Amino acid sequence: MEKKIIWHKVLSNKKELPEGRVKTVTADHKGICLTHYKGKFSALDNRCPHQGGPLGEGSIENGLLRCPWHGWDFDPCSGKPPGSFDDGIDTFPVKEEGDSIYVGLEEEAPHKTTVSDIMVETMVNWGVTKVFGMVGHSNLGFADAMRRQEEKGNLNFYGIRHEGAAAFAASAYGKLTGKPAACFSIAGPGATNMYTGLWDAKVDRAPILALTGQVKTQVVGTGNFQEVDLVQGFNSVAEFNQRVQRDSRHAELMSLAIKHAILKRDVSHLTFPDEVQEQPAKPNSKAQTPEKRITSLEIAPPIEAVNDAVKLIKNSKRPVIIMGHGARAHKEAVVKFAESLNAAVVTTFKGKGLIADNHPLGGGVLGRSGTPIASWFMNESDLLIVFGASFSNHTGITPKKPIIQVDFDPLALSKFHKVDVAVFGEISRTIAILNTELNGEINTINQTEEIAERWKIWKTEKAKRLLETSDKGISSIAVFETMNKLTPDNAVMCVDVGNNAYSFGRYFEPANQDFLMSGYLGSIGFALPAAIGAWTAVGDSRPVVAVAGDGGLCQYLAEITTLVKYNMNAKLIVINNHELGKISKEQRAGEFDVWKTSLSNPNFADFAQSCGAWGKRVEDQNQLESVMKDMFNQSGPAVLEIMADVNLI
The missing domain is CATH 2.102.10.10 (Rieske [2Fe-2S] iron-sulphur domain)
Known part of the structure; x- marks a missing residue:
């Protein structure tokens, strides 16, 4: 025929x-x-x-x-x-x-199911429905399978301008939701570009799936164009790291990759040789689902640890609770526990906003990016109860106080020094058990009046600093005081690295916002791609606000076009002082000459407009509030450039 x-x-x-x-x-x-x-x-x-x-x-x-x-x-x-x-x-x-x-x-023959089709459908079934990346010559077969799922409404693919931004966006998505997103690249340089963002996810314990194309298997090891041994290259960053082969159990391989990402809160990497991507699926191959593949994570702590913790709490008069990023999913349980103890609650910088600053027990951020309130209560305490924090130098949790540490990861317990009671367990489950065992036998004092008094002292100090002005630009405290007035209470806040982050931690007073940052890696350039990842998680249901310095923004400046392309309702505030101010500060502190930290910048507001976004620049502090209000009233992507004095932080 x-x-x-x-x-x-x-x-x-x-x-x-x-x-x-x-x-x-x-x-x-x-x-x-x-x-x-x-x-x-x-x-x-x-x-x-x-x-x-x-x-x-x-x-x-x-x-x-x-x-x-x-x-x-x-x-x-x-x-x-x-x-x-x-x-x-x-x-x-x-x-x-x-x-x-x-x-x-x-007439074109009907599409035949490929290995990529099976693996992408499995990925979608496991809930990985957001992918950030670039389509290119060594990943076209897998990209085509994602296209078919997107046309069915099962997946969203966001084409970015740099694979590093894709990895940061996926990392931010994981930090915000606790679920993995995927970043996607070609072989060689596309894959290596993702490396920094993957390390950001790894050290901050965010689940993430990296998908890379690869040159054809027959030329691996021959020095072929864009050939990099990606399995070897990703060994140090990926908890799960596999090359997809012709005879792999393809649906199972994708399931294992995602399962590792979720349970280990880590990086999973799959690389796809070019010829495997378009290989017809084996007869009777079916996509897998997560049904009965993941156990409950409500781990109860050992009874001995519970008894030791209860004994310390019963003998405490002035306990202070410290919440880290690991307590994000349990913040309501932690705050209720604090209310039962009348204990002050302070957070790490990564945990900023887990309790509102206006909560009667809220003591702000502890450490270098924090407030004197938090450090005062830690120093006056007779017991520290630490949930989901890692005791980094930046946070500065003192080892000189009795400590109860609760964490889901046994390796995080007593990681840097011995603590008095190390409690391995899921935080909400542990708190429920502690409440039962304490049974109201609590002898703590009510710290709310002291907290209010310390806030009064700090706000008086902030008001004095707000009076400091300069002909060279606006002060950071003025920027964040204005943000305190205008930022929506339910915003997702994406913070970059540098002086802008220190000032943000110290002066911005959270209400009900969520905060995303490059914590342990401390990678400059995080804020803008993180806003992309955050927006894909919340859409227009919540505002997304990114705060960056001029140095950080220029790392991924072209991603403003990504905001515009997908009409992402994200607001970007850039503090422009023409300097890598934090590095200059460190050079002075180390008694070095200030060298190579000055920056030559574009007009960021004009750049945003040229990309199709709203953009305005503010040079006069008297105009700051009205222009920022205008920015928040925009319905699409917007960039507010604030000319700042690097010395007023």
Whole structure:
């Protein structure tokens, strides 16, 4: 039975292809080299039979069509090579109707399920539905499988401008939701560009899935173009790290990758050789689901640890609770526990906002980016109860006080020094058990009046600092005091690295916002790509606000175009002082000369406008509130540039 020929219009006007010229056109999914030679239009397969060169980008020389990649010649009408060679090109029927040119192709066969289809469907079934990345020559088969899922409404793919931004966006998504998103790249440089963002996710315990293309298996190890041993290269960052093979159990491999990311709160990496991506799936292959594949994580602590913790709490008069990022999913339980103890609650910088500053027991952020309130209560305490914090130097939790540490990760317990009671357990489950065992036998004093008094002292100090002005720019405290007035209470806040972050931690007073930052890695440039990841998690249901310095923003400045492309309702506040101010400060502190920290910046507001976003610059502190209000009233992406004095932080 003859196959049906489908005619496809490939040229609306014959004048678009002059005599003696060639061009690439597409009919259905087929690439065609359309030629115009001696008054005749002809259609040839666009792939040269030798290296796959695009013949439509070649030229007709001396009556022959020349491949642009290696110069092999073919007849521009018949596709035959000169002489006795038999490596000719397939041709297709052509017809002219008026000024239009049509190419006839056999009806396209139905799509056959591929390995990539099975793996992408499995990925979606496990809840990985947000992917950030770039489509390129070594990941096209997998990308096509994602396209099919996106057309079904099961997945969202966000094309970014740099793979590093893709990894940061996926990291931020994981930090905010506790669920993995994926970052996606080609082989070689695309994959290596993701490395920093993957380390950010790893050290901050955010689940993330990295998907990389790879050159064909047959040329691995030969020094092929863009060949990098990605399994070896990702060994140090990925908890799960596998090359997908032709005979792999493909659905199981994807399930294991995502399971590791979720349970280990870590990086999983799969790399896909080019030829495997389009390989037909094995007969009866089916996508997997997470049903009955993940156990409950409500781990109860050992009874001995509970008894020791209860004894310390019963004997305490002035306990202070410290919440870290690891307590994010349990903040309501922790705050209720604090209320039962009348204990002050302070947070690490990564845990900022887990309790509102205006809560009667809220003591702000502890450590270098924090407030004197938090450190005062820690120093006056007789017991520290630490939930989900890691005791980093930046936070400065003192080892000189009795400590109860509760964490889901046994390796995090007593990591840097011995604590009095190390409690391995899921935080909410542990608190429920502590409440039962304490049974109201609590002898703590009510610290709320002291907390209010310490806040009064600190706000008086802030008011004095707000009076400090300069001809060189606006002070950071003025920026964050204005943000305290105008930032929506339910915003997701994405914070960069540098002086802007220190000032943010110290002066911004959280209400019910969530905060995302590059914690342990401390990677400059985090804020803008993090806003992309945050927006994909919350959409327009919550405002997304990013705060960056000029140094950080320039790392991924082009991603403003990503905000515009997807109409992401994200607000970016950039503090521009033309300097890597934190580094200058460190050079002075180390008694070095200040060297190579000055910056030459664009007008960021104008740049944002050129990308299609709202953008304004503020140089006068008296205009700050009105312009910031205008920014928050915008319905799409917006950039507010604030000219600041680097010394007023």
